[in-house]
Amino acid sequence: MGLTCKRRVLTGLLGAAVASGLTTLILFLVEATDVLLPADSKFGIVFDAGSSHTSVFVYRWPADKENDTGVVSQASACQVKGPGISSYASNPTEAGESLQGCLEEALALIPEARRPETPMFLGATAGMRLLSRKNSSQAEDIFAVVSRVLGQSPVDFRGAELLAGQDEGALGWITINYVLGMLVKSSRAPVIRHPCYHSGYRGSLAPAPLYESPCVHIAAPPDLTRNLTVEGTGNPWACVAALRRLFNFSSCVGRAHCAFNGVYQPPVQGRFYAFSNFYYTFHFLNLTSRQPLAAVNATIWEFCRRPWKLVEASFPGQDHWLRDYCASGLYILTLLLEGFGFSEETWPDLEFRKQAGGTDIGWTLGYMLNLTNMIPAEAPALWRAESYRVWVAGVVFVVLTLVTILGAAAVQLFWPQD
Template identity: 20%
Template sequence: MGKKWRWGVILDAGSSGTRLHIYRWLDPAKAAKDASYEELHSLPNIVTKDKWTKKIRPGISTFGDHPEDVGPDHLQELVERALDVIPEDKHADTPIYLMATAGMRLLPPTQQRAVVTETCSYFRANTRFSLPDCDKHIQVIPGETEGLYGWIAANYLLGGFDNPEGHAHGKNHHTYGFLDMGGASAQIAFAPNATVAEEHGNDLKLLRLRSLNGAPKEYKVFTSTWLGFGVNQARERYVKTLLDEFLIDGEHEVPDPCLPRGLRTNEKGDYVSGSSKELSLVGTGEFDECLRRTKPLLGKDIPCDDKPCLFNGQHVPPIDFDINHFVGVSEYWHTTHGVFANKEDDTAYDFNTYQKKVVEFCSQHWEEIDSKVQSRKKDHGKEAQEACFKASWLISVLHEGIGIPRYGIDHAPTPGINVTKEVGEAAKEKGFLNPFQAADEIDNIEISWTLGKMVLYAAGQIPPKDNYLLPVGFGSNVKGIPPDFQHAGSSFNTTSAIDDDDDWSDTAEDLIDHAKSKSTSGFFFFVIILLFIAFLLRKRDRRMRLYGKVNKVLRRRRRPGSPRKGGLGLSVITNKLFGRGFYNYERVLEEGDADQFELGEASSDEGDTSDSSNGRARAGRSSGLATPKLNVEDFDDLKKNPHPGSALDRSGLVVRTESRERLFPQMLTAGRRSRAGSPTRLKSPLIGSMSEH
């Protein structure tokens, strides 16, 4: 794999499972070299693929009592995927992170530390990924940090960072608010308007990023978390209140208005048959009553020590919904789109429409619902059982807790701007016009807080402009570098060297991957033709170097022990492209004997340079032709006693006349008129065994 790519591995260790994310971006030196004006003023372009993510269950917090098993029983499957995706020669340069969230926050500190320590030990023993500091790479992150990373990811994908004019919401504001909800916690992050930011400066975090040209991008963001207010933790508290109120000694049934009519589950939400005598929650399908019972779970009556507060006595600066359009991910997406809408239904969240769907669904008898979901994915039945409570909790948090206007019913608390008219054209294309919009992906990339962490890391690899030496990262909202500043974790290199040929080998592998994913052979042949034409257009020395790189890619993808196919045809093509004898040279490389030769490196017309494996720079001739090094120890001896196989040129210099099979293939025709005119060639005594060289 080429030098131009940078990689990052991060594992999101949540309460219900651990998800692997792999990201890739251009080396800053390469990206800046080919960048347009807009790209130079943008953040690094980070990409990922579906096969670069993987989730396993249960959560890492379940290993609190037996942390020694977290590696082989939990992490191994994810580590193997990362090792398979990322090229081996890039492992040492690839950072690996595991950041645990709400599930681990609920464990005692001693168990947290044990799981974290075992995780770091496992990574170091089983991978070569970059892990210089366990405390920074493997940690339980605060909810505020998770929210900030999520805010970065959402605004990065929506384009608010790089195109502020296209996302102008009014009042010189161009970023989006971020809402996240998992099983155990909920987060909020947003940039207040200028007036609120001035009044509540001590509540904000200063975030500093860096665009490709080295210029800083600074933002003041409020972020907070509600531990215990994720949907699963809220459900546990809800069930407890039902049992405290309705459970009678000697009885085993309790009515539950948040379950569809006729559905029976136990306290954990598992299905219970009608003949069972275990404690059962019996659905009544009364969604209005469900809403009434979930609202008190917000803790709106808890005193607010630092006004203003939203819910549970949590201080949050005033939110200007005219300019703060919130993007909701995770449970916000699943709860609005799971059983109530298809993934293709990307219409903006509308309170009236959504509540109508929920009431209609939850008032059905469970047998009717169950018959409809059986044909869908296997876990859809579980989702259907939980859908009514989750919808009720989401509505309560959004509108009663955070105060987001019920679009179409409520007016924004601070009217004066028509949001639809003021929002930029770029935001219109994304569809984020209203105070709240649930989302899962933007441009086919998942909105995950892990992406925000990688954006920060990649930005830290960009060398700063002169006079802009402040580091990338975040901390307290003060000038300079605050004591609690958290650095991006990366470093920059102002002398990166990029080989343009790496672009071609990387492109070849990407296209091969893409072709394999297609069901038709026509697309595959189209890709091959494009590659072949581009290959022929390159200079001969570059074609030779590229051939070796692409062949290496193909060999790596061939399973060990599998036979090579098409060798005869390939040798004919390579002879035509590079001259006879090329296939023999390539065979020597494959058999591992190449280290017994010393060849001068070919230099490109653009002056590209690269280091040899032993650290010594090797330069080719300015003509672009690489020549074997002549190992002549005593020229006078040669002149007096010329060996067979050597000759004197017109200047009296000794010239070795090796067999053309031993020469670099591009030298075979250089300076020669025809093969017929060549003298009979004998093996030179100067050529000893290869081990002597």
């Protein structure tokens, strides 16, 4: 007895469903390939405890790294409210409390699962170097409080340390080349007449953060201050003379390619970036737009010649660093022109920058790049995946399978018996 019409239709639909289903299974199993999913991110936190303020940077890099070094990018930056931690010498507890706000902001960016393995480091620079020389016990108290506060956070705290000037410079060099794709003593003293400062400057005031300027730490030679009436921000001629003595340019007389102190230096060539206090000083003086050397020189000397009362009136609310800009400006000019040999021709190759490639320029990124070498890489997850065309074909056959099954069910339920 032959099959009825209903039975033939139902058999055809079920056969089509089975064939479509098997085709889908073959596509998804046989044609699948191994793929590596994008690596998860790792994080690091670095506190830059400078003389004027503390900045907190969060960095991230793919967990699988590249050539054993993380491809690090800046995830966030936060400036701590208040002065640098060295300013809390009389109350170290406040130094630790001041860091809490930016620490919480940094932690908010890091997934909880990643926090225990996230390294965190605080490096203190100029301000704490000076405090360590002036009063080492006060500096130790500040480091102890800061370490206790940061050590209580849910990350891998690597310590709070005094960063050597050579390390700060080397790590800054790493940072700028990476982002560009290249790889004192102080005491209570009477009012002194110093050639780099106005006549009301006291020797006990905090110095400028730019290294150890002679206009801050080194008393002017007697022949420069004897019978000298200081006006305005200071005596720029005498200040430059003091700077030249510090750099010891006399040891380079008659010697080609000499920087200072008799140190060899090849002629200046290529691109150069000046950052940190070099940038902040020139930014205050509106000299970061690549002005010609003549304009830079004229601006600095004009500022240094202004009467101090006029300077204070022209820049209200900037008393803390205002006294240092003349000294820092002259220091920078003397160092770059007479020390490193920049000239009218090479000055355009020098840029004063705070950021490059969207990243703050300083030692912190260089530190994190170096630290990633000691953090194990994670292998990316291995998954099975289909090519786009195979995936589309698979979806089509899945739909056909469902349609034929639904059709078979409809025939079974609603087709009358023959």
